Amino acid sequence: MIKISEDESNGFCLRFFHLTCTRQTSLSSRMTRWENYLASAEKVIGAYAGSLPLHHFLKAFFKEHPYMGGRDRRWISQLVYHYFRLGQWGKSLPVSERVIAGALLCETAPNDFLAAVKPAWNEHTTLPLADKAALLPAVLTPDAVFPFSGELSAGIDANTYAYTMLTQPRLFIRVRNNKLDKVRQLLDNAAVAYEVFANNTTVALPNGTKIEVIVPEKSWYEVQDASSQQTGALFSPAAQQRWWDCCAASGGKSILLKDQQPGVQLLVSDVRRSILENLQQRFAAAGVKNYEARVADLTAEHFPASMGSRQFDGIILDAPCSGSGTWGRTPESISFFKKEEIQKYQQLQKRIAHNVVPFVKKGGALIYITCSVFKQENEDVVKYIEEISDLRKQEGGVIAGYDKGADTMYAVRLS
Numbered sequence: 001m002i003k004i005s006e007d008e009s010n011g012f013c014l015r016f017f018h019l020t021c022t023r024q025t026s027l028s029s030r031m032t033r034w035e036n037y038l039a040s041a042e043k044v045i046g047a048y049a050g051s052l053p054l055h056h057f058l059k060a061f062f063k064e065h066p067y068m069g070g071r072d073r074r075w076i077s078q079l080v081y082h083y084f085r086l087g088q089w090g091k092s093l094p095v096s097e098r099v100i101a102g103a104l105l106c107e108t109a110p111n112d113f114l115a116a117v118k119p120a121w122n123e124h125t126t127l128p129l130a131d132k133a134a135l136l137p138a139v140l141t142p143d144a145v146f147p148f149s150g151e152l153s154a155g156i157d158a159n160t161y162a163y164t165m166l167t168q169p170r171l172f173i174r175v176r177n178n179k180l181d182k183v184r185q186l187l188d189n190a191a192v193a194y195e196v197f198a199n200n201t202t203v204a205l206p207n208g209t210k211i212e213v214i215v216p217e218k219s220w221y222e223v224q225d226a227s228s229q230q231t232g233a234l235f236s237p238a239a240q241q242r243w244w245d246c247c248a249a250s251g252g253k254s255i256l257l258k259d260q261q262p263g264v265q266l267l268v269s270d271v272r273r274s275i276l277e278n279l280q281q282r283f284a285a286a287g288v289k290n291y292e293a294r295v296a297d298l299t300a301e302h303f304p305a306s307m308g309s310r311q312f313d314g315i316i317l318d319a320p321c322s323g324s325g326t327w328g329r330t331p332e333s334i335s336f337f338k339k340e341e342i343q344k345y346q347q348l349q350k351r352i353a354h355n356v357v358p359f360v361k362k363g364g365a366l367i368y369i370t371c372s373v374f375k376q377e378n379e380d381v382v383k384y385i386e387e388i389s390d391l392r393k394q395e396g397g398v399i400a401g402y403d404k405g406a407d408t409m410y411a412v413r414l415s
């Protein structure tokens with residue numbers, strides 16, 4: 001029996017060996033903490049098949065390995081995420097080499113992992129991407145990292161977009177109810193490095209900021225990506241107008257709308273009852289009242305009839321989509337997404353748009369939104385809406401978040 005050491009430097013590897021000694025050889029006991037992190041990352045990557053989000057998979061993995069402490073979990077998760085940020089790069093290389101390459105490309109400062117497993121690279125972590133790429137055993141190209149560049153909407157720089165996959169986007173909040181000064185004070189007290197955008201509403205925070213602990217008053221802010229906040233510039237609601245957020249999820253766009261004009265008469269719907277229950281809780285915390293909520297499958301045959309003769313001044317169609325504009329947050333998607341899926345999403349978007357468009361009042365507006373970077377889900381669906389209705393694109397297009405560490409979205413106002 002191996003004694004479990006309290007020594008921080010090798011505690012992980014000894015505990016790791018102790019709990020798995022029936023399957024491990026004596027080699028494990030000689031592995032360093034960092035080699036064990038690399039082996040664990042390889043184990044996760046080998047077992048992950050993409051059927052559930054990576055963060056859920058990691059959570060389940062760590063539940064099965066309860067002897068791993070917080071630091072172990074953070075490092076292993078980080079290495080796995082770095083690996084997936086490389087997309088299709090280095091497919092023929094061993095997984096371990098790709099994990100180490102991920103640490104070189106995605107880390108921006110020397111760190112203990114590289115110091116232990118690839119010391120020659122550690123001092124190069126601060127170099128520009130091109131210099132780091134020159135050290136790699138396989139050529140780094142934007143297409144290898146993001147192999148869907150031919151599908152992009154107009155105006156998205158393919159090379160820049162591909163390499164933004166190597167960096168985790170920032171966390172954003174939208175400050176509400178004129179509480180910017182109070183929020184800033186709490187962030188200052190907590191010594192958080194933040195950036196306030198020129199609109200005095202959008203605040204960028206480092207990832208992992210425990211904003212709910214630092215700012216316990218929930219009505220002062222909403223967690224919402226900067227690009228998602230920007231879609232609100234297309235709403236322009238007036239008091240007493242009827243609006244319908246038809247794919248509302250937990251209500252991010254609806255709260256934005258109500259903050260602009262509390263007097264709108266709001267209908268929210270989604271195909272998922274559970275997400276509308278989340279919406280109700282979120283609305284309550286945000287102080288949003290006076291709305292109607294209903295579960296509705298917008299693709300169902302009987303759906304249009306179930307709406308009766310209602311007409312809306314504004315409809316927000318924040319459509320189900322590939323989410324490709326948010327893959328910097330879920331880089332595992334790059335490896336598991338199939339190009340054919342884009343068309344399936346487009347068909348769903350067209351079907352929903354077809355059923356929703358008749359409910360736009362004459363002179364009213366349809367706000368079509370996706371968090372996709374693909375033309376087929378964006379411009380092509382807008383073109384379809386114009387073909388089947390009198391609605392015409394008035395303003396909007398790609399909201400490129402990649403220059404500010406945010407998601408990239410597409411939002412258009414048609415009327």
Ligand SMILES: C[S@@+](CC[C@H](N)C(=O)[O-])C[C@H]1O[C@@H](n2cnc3c(N)ncnc32)[C@H](O)[C@@H]1O
Pocket residue numbers: 246247248249250251252253254269270271272275296297298299318319320321352
């Ligand atoms: C992009 S999300 C909406 C995000 C939301 N507007 C927000 O700001 O947080 C798309 C939503 O469409 C819903 N959806 C997917 N298929 C649907 C359908 N056939 N009918 C109605 N809603 C659907 C999904 O459940 C999902 O919540």
